[in-house]
Amino acid sequence: MQPLIFTRFMTVEGLAGWPPPVFDPAGPFAGSITTLAWVLTGMAVAVLAIVLLAIWTALKGRPALRKRLGGERMIWIGGVAFPVVVLTLLLIWGLSLTSGISKPIAGTDMRIRVSGEMWWWRVSYLDGQGREILRDANEIHIPAGQTVALELTSADVIHSFWVPRLSGKLDMIPGRTNVMRIQADKPGVYGGQCAEYCGGPHALMGFVVVAHTPEDFGRWMASRQAPPPAPATNEARRGAALFASAGCAACHAVAGTSANGLAGPDLSYVGARRTLGAGILPNNRGAMIGWIGNSQAIKPANRMPAYTMLPAEDLKAIAVYLEGLK
Amino acid sequence: MRGKAVIEKAACAACHAIPGIKWPQGELGPSLDGFADQGMIAGRFSNRPDLLVRYIRNAPSMTPGTAMPAMPISEGEARDAAAYLYTLHDR
Structure with a gap:
């Protein structure tokens, strides 16, 4: 399966493509869920076959067999003992197989807090003590081959965090922190999607997980400790001034500048993101201008207003400024 | 339909409503419905494949000051996208 996901069309492919991502795990946690799904499917088929055989015997079987099938003994064995034993064993096995996914945070875990917001994802990288060391949005970077513990929460309504190729699906509940572990065995880009209806543009609340080699991840993390480069061209400088004067900074933050709004996604390194609008558009200048100018036509009811009052050259200057933030 | 794939990849529809693209249907730029039967490109140039x-x-480079930026696609991809736009006739 093509692992690179850049647009909504491909994100849909990443969630509903072939092979189905839930049957195409890219790490041990997703793998255990896939194993469980296959075993449960196998058991369901086996039980269905037994039931069909019993029905056939009851209708067409030899009289002696039919008599035994209708006896009290068969009800106790086939109707009570068999399901109790099989379902209990499956429950214990299934829970132990997947228990590693949500076990509590330990001191050595790499931690990332992800908060579901209507309709995007606030991402905070944490140190061992749970202090925030980096802010980002709509994109989660992880080292490949390592387990990462996600602390999932919500700022408003119930969302659900789902990257089918990397782990399970877990609700993000306001006022609560749910832990889920993810791991990608190989570097790549993995599509994710909110999996709990959260109003309005819920279906357009996507994100990507980018798995790097551990060395690349270290370099990425180090590079993000500094603020993004200052605008380098006149147009970008004009865009930066417009970003402040048009009110963008009321909701968006850019590290190293006076823009420190917290209501919307952090834009410190928005130019380096793979997607815009929370996993739904490719990150190019045209999509950036289209988003800033009228995101309401693209993602109706999202909380960013349309800026059709800005002239084309201003929209473009802001887009040029933002794409330089990388 | 290589042109449609190019249009989806470049997200032209972030600004233009384009028949055949269900989502998005951007409203920052003009709708391209019926583009094949339109006389002018951007109201300035005759609607010829090479100019498109x-x-x-x-x-x-052709209409300075337009909100439409240069698109990060190759000559061949642009030709495919143009071919798709020329299938959009008035209904």
Whole structure:
């Protein structure tokens, strides 16, 4: 399966493509869920076959067999003992197989807090003590081959965090922190999607997980400790001034500048993101201008207003400024 | 339908409503419904394939000040996208 996901069309492919991502795990946690799904499917088929055989015997079987099938003994064995034993064993096995996914945070875990917001994802990288060391949005970077513990929460309504190729699906509940572990065995880009209806543009609340080699991840993390480069061209400088004067900074933050709004996604390194609008558009200048100018036509009811009052050259200057933030 | 794939990849529809693309249907730029039967590109240039391909790839070079940026696609991709736009006849 093509692992690179850049647009909504491909994100849909990443969630509903072939092979189905839930049957195409890219790490041990997703793998255990896939194993469980296959075993449960196998058991369901086996039980269905037994039931069909019993029905056939009851209708067409030899009289002696039919008599035994209708006896009290068969009800106790086939109707009570068999399901109790099989379902209990499956429950214990299934829970132990997947228990590693949500076990509590330990001191050595790499931690990332992800908060579901209507309709995007606030991402905070944490140190061992749970202090925030980096802010980002709509994109989660992880080292490949390592387990990462996600602390999932919500700022408003119930969302659900789902990257089918990397782990399970877990609700993000306001006022609560749910832990889920993810791991990608190989570097790549993995599509994710909110999996709990959260109003309005819920279906357009996507994100990507980018798995790097551990060395690349270290370099990425180090590079993000500094603020993004200052605008380098006149147009970008004009865009930066417009970003402040048009009110963008009321909701968006850019590290190293006076823009420190917290209501919307952090834009410190928005130019380096793979997607815009929370996993739904490719990150190019045209999509950036289209988003800033009228995101309401693209993602109706999202909380960013349309800026059709800005002239084309201003929209473009802001887009040029933002794409330089990388 | 290579042109449609190019249009989806470049997200032209972030600004233009384009028949055949269900989502998005951007409203920042004009709808391209019936584009094949339209006389002018951007109200300035006659609607010829060579000019359209040039316009798709680098609109600001032809209409300075337009909100439409140069698109990060190759000549061949722009030709495919133009071919798709020329299937959009008035209904």
